Amino acid sequence: MKTQEEIINRIRQLKQEKNAVILAHYYTRPEVQDVADYLGDSLGLSQEAGKTSADVIVFCGVHFMAETASIISPQKKVLIPVPDAGCSLAEGVCGKDLAEWKQQNPDGLVVSYVNTTAEVKAYTDYCCTSSNALKVVRNLPVGKKVLFGPDRNLGQYIRWTTGRDMEVWNACCCVHQPIDAEMVLHALEQYPEADVLIHPEASCSHDERVLNHPRTFMYSTAGILKHAKESPKKQFVIATELGTLHQLRKDNPEKEFIPIHSDLICTEMKKITLENLLEALEKEQYEVHVPQEIRERAIVPIQRMVNL
Ligand code: 13P
Ligand code: SF4
Secondary structure, three states, X not given: OOOHHHXXXXXXXXXXXXXXXXXXXXXXXXXXXXXXXXXXXXXXXXXXXXXOOOOEEEEEOOHHHHHHHHHHOOOOEEEOOOOOOOOOOHHHOOHHXXXXXXXXXXXXXXXXXXXXXXXXXXXXXXXXXXXXXXXXXXXXXXXXOEEEEOEHHHHHHHHHHHOOOEEEOOEOOOOOOOOOHHHHHHHHHHOOOOEEEXXXXXXXXXXXXXXXXXXXXXXXXXXXXXHHHHOOOOEEEEXXXXXXXXXXXXXXXXXXXXXXXXXXXXXXXXXXXXXXXXXXXXXXXXXXXXXXXXXXXXXXHHHHHHHO
């Protein structure tokens, strides 16, 4: 059995030998985050996948993220250490669902969250992440109906904020859904000095009591990190997946971060370990393949998003 230090050293060595880069999402385990070359939220990771000069991308995240990287960089070998690391939200809509929805609304523009399969992206007009969803929707021609999916909480937040004519698909993230308005209002009362930083996949995302409160802020993961760094406040309640706390505490050792609930863990992201990351590099497994016909269609909405 190798020690953690030996595993990390071997990962670094193989990375150099194979000209590989490790991309990791903030929800992965702390030790995986620490060995990554680039740590980011969904948007940052997509951008990095397009920019890297590495030959191999090892994607520490869930399957749709690795698939997106492969769509963006088809000439690179994209590996995911655990091929069945899935996402409850991405599973909430399939290509056939979306094709039917489009057929029922021929004038609508489909905006899909990046948390979707390549097949769904192939039926999408614009992709977005939680970082840029508002920007994407605000850039669409005025008066055009928007079909937004699959996350109902992010969709309703965007509808509330932009006032757009939007139909919203009814799926959600099982990790963020339990963050409701009562939980947030209780935290505001319990910590009267703290800002409460909330991911828009939370079910309180369109509750006016939350949105109109001066100490609540709705952000993507990168937005939460930015706010915590730039704010003069010393205490924050964090209403998102708990993996985010690792970087928040590293960036701001003098500040206090309180998770709004102790159960907000994406078990799929946590499937990635240092051991299976090393195995992925050693055996060059598991390679993500997107069929050419799907890739050619799926790249269009991703490119529109990245260009914004
Ligand atoms: P962001 O990375 O866009 O903040 O989204 C969070 C998420 O749930 C990713 O799966
Ligand atoms: Fe999917 Fe939710 Fe996990 Fe993100 S946190 S990967 S949306 S299940």
